[in-house]
Structures are given as C-alpha cells and as structure tokens.
Amino acid sequence: RADDSGDEEPASQSDKSELHGPLKTLSSKLEDLSTCNELIAKHGAALQRSLSELESLRLPADGGEKIKAVNERATLFRITSNAMINACRDFLDLAESHSRKWQRLLQHEREQRIRLEETIEQLAKQHNSLERACRGAPGLASGTASIASTAKAGSVQSAKGEASDEDEETEYFDAMEDAPAFITVTADPKHHRRSGSNLSGASEGHPEDWNLEDSVFESSNQSSYNESTGRDLLPRKRRRSRIPDKPNYSLNLWSIMKNCIGKELSKIPMPVNFNEPLSMLQRLTEDLEYHELLDKAVKCESSTEQMCFVAAFSVSSYSTTVHRTAKPFNPLLGETYELDRLEELGFRSLCEQVSHHPPAAAHHVYSRRGWTLWQEITIASKFRGKYLSIMPLGAIHLEFHSSGNHYVWRKVTSTVHNIIVGKLWIDQSGEIEIVNHKSKDKCQLKFTPYSYFSRDVPRKVTGVVSDADGKAHYVMSGTWDEKMECSKIVHSSHGSTSTEGKQKTVYQTLSPKVLWRKYPLPENAENMYFFSELALTLNEPEERVAPTDSRLRPDQRLMESGRWDEANVEKQRLEEKQRAVRRRREAEAVEALEEGKDYEGYIPLWFERKADAVTGELLCVYKGGYWEAKDRQDWSACPDIF
Missing domain, CATH: 1.20.58 (Methane Monooxygenase Hydroxylase; Chain G, domain 1)
Known part of the structure; x- marks a missing residue:
C-alpha cells in the first residue's frame, strides 16, 4: 500500500x-x-x-x-x-x-x-x-416542512388573536432525553406576565424584557439579510469571485475504493480526480466563514447568551459540507496556510501540518475584536463499503479576552453515503458538548442523522444551554446547512413519561431569534466545486506568504487550472520527494540510536507541543514568530517541501 x-x-x-x-x-x-x-x-x-x-x-x-x-x-x-x-x-x-x-x-x-x-x-x-x-410522491419530501410551517402559522395566528405583540409569544419545548428533540406549542401570553420569582427555571430578567435585555440577539435577527449575517463591512481588497470550471472527467470511485474496505483513507493513493483544489489546511480555515458570530459574542453580557453564539458558530462550520463531497488535498509535512484579514475583518489565521502519521494540523486564530481560537485536529477516516466515516479528533479552544471565558468542544462525525451506487451525499451526526471552563456553563447539541423515514426536518440540530447549576436558559434549534435559532426559556415543568420510562421536561420559551443563517452560494457554484465566496478566495495567489504556503503547492494549482493529468504527475513527484525526506529522517533516527543519542524527530516550525492549562491535553499551540518573519520576509527557517 x-x-x-x-x-x-x-x-x-x-x-x-x-x-x-x-x-x-x-x-x-x-x-x-x-x-x-x-x-x-x-x-x-x-x-x-x-x-x-x-x-x-x-x-x-x-x-x-x-x-x-x-x-x-x-x-x-x-x-x-x-x-x-x-x-x-x-x-x-x-x-x-x-x-x-x-x-x-x-x-x-x-x-x-x-x-x-x-x-x-x-x-x-x-x-x-x-x-x-x-x-x-412529490409532496413527500416537503411534507415535513409543510406540516411544520402550517403548525407554526396556526400558532402565530392564535397568538395574534390574543395579543398584538408577536415578541411576547411563548412556545413550549420538550427537553432532551438522549436526543434534544422538541415540539413547539403556542401558549397564552397572559400566562407568562408574571414576576421572575414565579418562573420555574427562568433565565434572569422578565420575559417582556427579551428585546431590551438581549440587544445582541436582536441585532442578529434584523430584517435585512446582509445585516443579520454581519456583512456590513466591505473588504478593502477586491477578491476573486470565480475559478476555472471543473473539467468533466469520468472516473469510477468504486473501482478504486473496493480494495480499500476497512483501511485508513489517508493511506490510500488517490488521483486528483477525487479532490477539490483546496488543502485540508484551507478547509480548516474555512470554518471562520462566520467569524462575525464570535465578534457578536464578545458583546454579550451574560455567559449563557455568549454560549448561544459559540454554539451557532460551532454548527456553522458544517454548512459548507452539504454539497462538498470532494476530498481536500492531504497537506505535506511542514505545509502552512495563512489567512491575513486583520485589516479587513479583524482576524488573522495560521495553520501548519505538524504530523504526517497520523495526519494532524495545528490552527491558531487571533482577532483584534476580542477573541482567540486554537485547535489541533487529526482526521481519522474509515471506508466501510457502503459509506465513508470521517472522524475529526481533537478539541477546539476559544477564549474571549475581556471576560476570560474559555470554551472547549469537539467536532461530530461526517459520513459520505452512496459510495457504491448513486449520488454522493454527506451527513453529520453525533453530539457536541460545549463547555465554558470558567463559568461551567454547558451546551449539549444533537446532530440528528438523516433518515428517509423520519418526520424530522433533515439535518436537524437541537440543544439546550444550561448554567453551572444545570438550570436551562436557552433552547437551540435549526439545521446545520441553513440556520440556527435561539429561544429563551421562561419556565420549565415536567411533562409526560416517554416509552423508555423517562420523564420529559417541557421548556416554555419566548419566540426564537435567528443567530446564524447560511450565505447563499455564488452564481455557477455547481461548476466550481460548490465553493462559497470565502472558499473561492482561499487559494487566490498572494505575495509575501511563506514558501510552504498551500497557495504555492503546484499540483493543487494545476488542478484548479483544469490540468488534471499534469496535476497527477506533479502530485507523484511531491509524494516521492516527501518519501525521500522521511527515509532520510528514519536513517538519522537509526544512526542516533546506534550511537546512543536522542533523536527528536520532526519539530514543527511555528507551533510547539504543550499541555493545555484547562483540559490537560497535549496539543500543538502557536509559539509566535510567523507574522514577524513575514514582516521581515525572512523565510530561511522554512523547509523545501514543494
């Protein structure tokens, strides 16, 4: 192999x-x-x-x-x-x-x-x-949405018949058992005009103060789409808005994958025909597409409110995967990728491939708007015959500078279906637990697996935000490919007993507020690998970047230009070059062992391995020096990998 x-x-x-x-x-x-x-x-x-x-x-x-x-x-x-x-x-x-x-x-x-x-x-x-x-049965696919919209319309009409203020509507949610599924029911607004002391499990403040207290939420739910998604800042530099169309080369995936059942995907030789012209480092950076959610989270006064925005941000990173079935390029050891949008969007990002077996990438993002994000992600993947499972391993850390709130969460499993026959499609499933290690707030998010026979909305995500005492404050709901909403809890009570013998908790909430909504794809996206506006700019050539930057990778650039045959030849050359470096490193390790000396092996250039102060886990964190080297244009320490 x-x-x-x-x-x-x-x-x-x-x-x-x-x-x-x-x-x-x-x-x-x-x-x-x-x-x-x-x-x-x-x-x-x-x-x-x-x-x-x-x-x-x-x-x-x-x-x-x-x-x-x-x-x-x-x-x-x-x-x-x-x-x-x-x-x-x-x-x-x-x-x-x-x-x-x-x-x-x-x-x-x-x-x-x-x-x-x-x-x-x-x-x-x-x-x-x-x-x-x-x-x-053309109405079957939209049946769930129709039922949901009809129920919601009936609820709104009922509420309007009893009160003119729509923001004072209250909805009921079944609390999570093993899965955070719930049902909304309209209630009499007069029922909730009570003092805070009469509300069991209520969040701080009165329900009628929802719009006044949560100004940050309100700014996330304005009528203008561009305003609600935070696109009020125009970039100073004009970025490209398209790339060459994807060539129509036919190649049978099953003919390659049938001999690889049960094997590690990263150890299977794959032609560029199954790739997209982005590296895994660039895909990791693409998680920052909705960075404005974190900018808004900085302004939250309550840690539970802030948790809602962090939860929406964690879900938003999956929105680009709904149509993206192609495989990103595996980064070479020592490969880097920078995204410097400090002057335009307030943040700068750096990724480095710090390990090859297993493949691991370290990522660090600094925002002058008050937050820092870092992670080390290892991708484990297995081909199971009918589907392909992709399991990201490693924790994501997010810290807000002013409050010191430190959030940690992990990604869910991605599954690529119809490997054997049919059209490829991707699903996200599993649970995310987001923990604020300062306040001990938690958010449990459930990604419901897609099912042909389920009545739930496809790609559904639900969750509850609770404080250190376990009291629920907000209900999260939405889909990972479209939007996420947040509903403030004003009352909780015990509901009916489930078939498993567990007693459900019913959450009584105010009207939901939209925290995040997916950007529309650019025109002709289906011929450009379904790239978003940000993805189209990630591989755009830039000056002054490090010689190890993914933008300079020749096989990836040839593929983007539509020259796939040349890209495959160049890919083999790069692999042989890296193989030779690895053999030399192994020979040095053997020689050091024979001489009784210690051999450190490969050492990342811009990151160093440390124990995290909060979780205690070992991970690669940014040690500094990259942006200073860029200012000096001193790349003498960079390895020759291309």
Missing part, C-alpha cells in the same frame, strides 16, 4: 500464508523433476551411442566388453527412470492432498464475489425504488 503522500507500507501476507508453503514445496518438486529429466536425456543418449557401437562391431572378441558397457548404461538409465517415477509420484500425492484446500479457498472467494455482486445489485434496486417513490 501507499498513502496519499507516497509513503509505501508492506502489504499484509496473512491472506497468502495458507498457500505459501504448498507452493514452495511444489516448486521444489518441480525442480527435482526437471533435474531427473536432464539426467534421463543424458543417459539415454549415452545408451544409444553404446548400442550403435555394438552394432558396428565385427570382431567377436570385443563383443563381451561392449555388451558389459551396454548393461551398465541400461542399469544407470533404469535407476534414473525410477527416480523420475518416484518424484512424479510425490508430486501427484502432494497435489492431490492440497487440491481440496485450494478448491475450498477458491470456492470461498467465489462466494464472496457473488455476495458482493448481489449486495451491489440490491442496493442499486433499492436506490432506484426510492427515486421512483420520491418522483411518484
């Missing part, structure tokens, strides 16, 4: 060990037969010569000696023939004893192939049946 950077690994011989011994023995017997054959031919020729000489004799006196010689030759030939016969008999016995084993092995392989073919055929039939069912 070879990984995506070209590092070769010895293939496993476990599946061949059962045949290795018999084949070796058979080869030895075949050599014996060949030797005997040569001896028979040699002695047979000598016998023929002796017989010819015997026939040419005229003198009877010489007859005795010649006859004696003929007898000796004949005896030797008979011995050799017997050896030949015995060798043939051994070969036959050995072949017969192992033929049944070979037959069983071949039959097993044949049955496996037949089962795989039947599975593929069944999946294809199921896929076609589902497509026909969806086409035959």
Whole structure:
C-alpha cells in the first residue's frame, strides 16, 4: 500500500500464508523433476551411442566388453527412470492432498464475489425504488416542512388573536432525553406576565424584557439579510469571485475504493480526480466563514447568551459540507496556510501540518475584536463499503479576552453515503458538548442523522444551554446547512413519561431569534466545486506568504487550472520527494540510536507541543514568530517541501 503522500507500507501476507508453503514445496518438486529429466536425456543418449557401437562391431572378441558397457548404461538409465517415477509420484500425492484446500479457498472467494455482486445489485434496486417513490410522491419530501410551517402559522395566528405583540409569544419545548428533540406549542401570553420569582427555571430578567435585555440577539435577527449575517463591512481588497470550471472527467470511485474496505483513507493513493483544489489546511480555515458570530459574542453580557453564539458558530462550520463531497488535498509535512484579514475583518489565521502519521494540523486564530481560537485536529477516516466515516479528533479552544471565558468542544462525525451506487451525499451526526471552563456553563447539541423515514426536518440540530447549576436558559434549534435559532426559556415543568420510562421536561420559551443563517452560494457554484465566496478566495495567489504556503503547492494549482493529468504527475513527484525526506529522517533516527543519542524527530516550525492549562491535553499551540518573519520576509527557517 501507499498513502496519499507516497509513503509505501508492506502489504499484509496473512491472506497468502495458507498457500505459501504448498507452493514452495511444489516448486521444489518441480525442480527435482526437471533435474531427473536432464539426467534421463543424458543417459539415454549415452545408451544409444553404446548400442550403435555394438552394432558396428565385427570382431567377436570385443563383443563381451561392449555388451558389459551396454548393461551398465541400461542399469544407470533404469535407476534414473525410477527416480523420475518416484518424484512424479510425490508430486501427484502432494497435489492431490492440497487440491481440496485450494478448491475450498477458491470456492470461498467465489462466494464472496457473488455476495458482493448481489449486495451491489440490491442496493442499486433499492436506490432506484426510492427515486421512483420520491418522483411518484412529490409532496413527500416537503411534507415535513409543510406540516411544520402550517403548525407554526396556526400558532402565530392564535397568538395574534390574543395579543398584538408577536415578541411576547411563548412556545413550549420538550427537553432532551438522549436526543434534544422538541415540539413547539403556542401558549397564552397572559400566562407568562408574571414576576421572575414565579418562573420555574427562568433565565434572569422578565420575559417582556427579551428585546431590551438581549440587544445582541436582536441585532442578529434584523430584517435585512446582509445585516443579520454581519456583512456590513466591505473588504478593502477586491477578491476573486470565480475559478476555472471543473473539467468533466469520468472516473469510477468504486473501482478504486473496493480494495480499500476497512483501511485508513489517508493511506490510500488517490488521483486528483477525487479532490477539490483546496488543502485540508484551507478547509480548516474555512470554518471562520462566520467569524462575525464570535465578534457578536464578545458583546454579550451574560455567559449563557455568549454560549448561544459559540454554539451557532460551532454548527456553522458544517454548512459548507452539504454539497462538498470532494476530498481536500492531504497537506505535506511542514505545509502552512495563512489567512491575513486583520485589516479587513479583524482576524488573522495560521495553520501548519505538524504530523504526517497520523495526519494532524495545528490552527491558531487571533482577532483584534476580542477573541482567540486554537485547535489541533487529526482526521481519522474509515471506508466501510457502503459509506465513508470521517472522524475529526481533537478539541477546539476559544477564549474571549475581556471576560476570560474559555470554551472547549469537539467536532461530530461526517459520513459520505452512496459510495457504491448513486449520488454522493454527506451527513453529520453525533453530539457536541460545549463547555465554558470558567463559568461551567454547558451546551449539549444533537446532530440528528438523516433518515428517509423520519418526520424530522433533515439535518436537524437541537440543544439546550444550561448554567453551572444545570438550570436551562436557552433552547437551540435549526439545521446545520441553513440556520440556527435561539429561544429563551421562561419556565420549565415536567411533562409526560416517554416509552423508555423517562420523564420529559417541557421548556416554555419566548419566540426564537435567528443567530446564524447560511450565505447563499455564488452564481455557477455547481461548476466550481460548490465553493462559497470565502472558499473561492482561499487559494487566490498572494505575495509575501511563506514558501510552504498551500497557495504555492503546484499540483493543487494545476488542478484548479483544469490540468488534471499534469496535476497527477506533479502530485507523484511531491509524494516521492516527501518519501525521500522521511527515509532520510528514519536513517538519522537509526544512526542516533546506534550511537546512543536522542533523536527528536520532526519539530514543527511555528507551533510547539504543550499541555493545555484547562483540559490537560497535549496539543500543538502557536509559539509566535510567523507574522514577524513575514514582516521581515525572512523565510530561511522554512523547509523545501514543494
């Protein structure tokens, strides 16, 4: 096997060990037969010569000696023939004893192939049946949304019949059991015009003070779309808005992946045909597309309010994955990527590939608007035959400068479906626990897996924000591909008992406020790898960047230009170059070991491994020096990786 950077690994011989011994023995017997054959031919020729000489004799006196010689030759030939016969008999016995084993092995392989073919055929039939069912019932796909919108419309009309102020509407939510699913029901607004002391589980302040108290929430829910998404600042530099269209090259993914079931994805050699012209470092930086959520979180006076914006930010990073089924380039060891938008958007970001096996990237973001984010992410992935699981490992840290609130969370699992047949699509599933290690506030978010038969909204995300005492303050709801809303809890009570015997808690809330809404994709995005506006600018050439920056990676640049054949050749060159560096490093490690010296191995250039003060985990954190080196244009410490 070879990984995506070209590092070769010895293939496993476990599946061949059962045949290795018999084949070796058979080869030895075949050599014996060949030797005997040569001896028979040699002695047979000598016998023929002796017989010819015997026939040419005229003198009877010489007859005795010649006859004696003929007898000796004949005896030797008979011995050799017997050896030949015995060798043939051994070969036959050995072949017969192992033929049944070979037959069983071949039959097993044949049955496996037949089962795989039947599975593929069944999946294809199921896929076609589902497509026909969806086409035959066009209202089914939108049924859930229609029901939800109808229920909501009825709720709004009912509320309007009893009160003119829509902001004083109150909704009810079923609290989370194992999954944070809930149902909204309109209630009488008069029921909630009570003092705060009468509200069980209420957040601080009166419900009628929702708009006054939460000015930050209100600014996130303005009628103007551009204002609500924070696009009030125009960039000073004009960025590109398109890249060359994706070429139409046909390539069968299953033909490559079928031999890789159960293997680590990063160790499978893949052509650029399955990539998108961005590296994993750039995809990691793309999580900052909705950075304005963190800018607004800085202004929150309450830590639970701030948690809502942090939760919305954690969900927003998945919005770009709904159409992005292509694989980003695996970064080379020592590869970096910077995104300096300090003057335009108030932040600057730096990523570095700090490990190759396992592949790990360190990321650091500083914002002059009052926050810092850092993380070390390792991508683990497994191909399971029907789907591909991508598990990001590592914690994300976020700290606000003024309050000192330190948030930590981890990413959920991404799953790529329809690897065998059908159109590729991505789903996000799992749970995220966001913890404020200063105030001990928590937010539990549930990413509901997509199901054809579920009545829930597809890609649904729900959650509850609670304080250190476990009292719920806000309910989070939305979808990871469109928007996230926040509803303030004013009352909680025990509801009905579930089928599992657990008693549900019903949360009574005010009207939801939109915290985040996805930006629309640019025009012609389907021909540009479904890149967002930010993604289109990530690989835009820039001056003064480090020589290890992903923008300078030649195979990635060739792919973006549509020259995929050249990109594949260049990719192999880069992999071979990195393989040579790794072999040299391994040789140095062996030499140091023989001399009794310590060998440190690869050391990242801009990051260093430290124990986190909050979680105690070891991770690579930014040690400084990059932006100063950029100002001086001193890149002498950078390795030559391209």
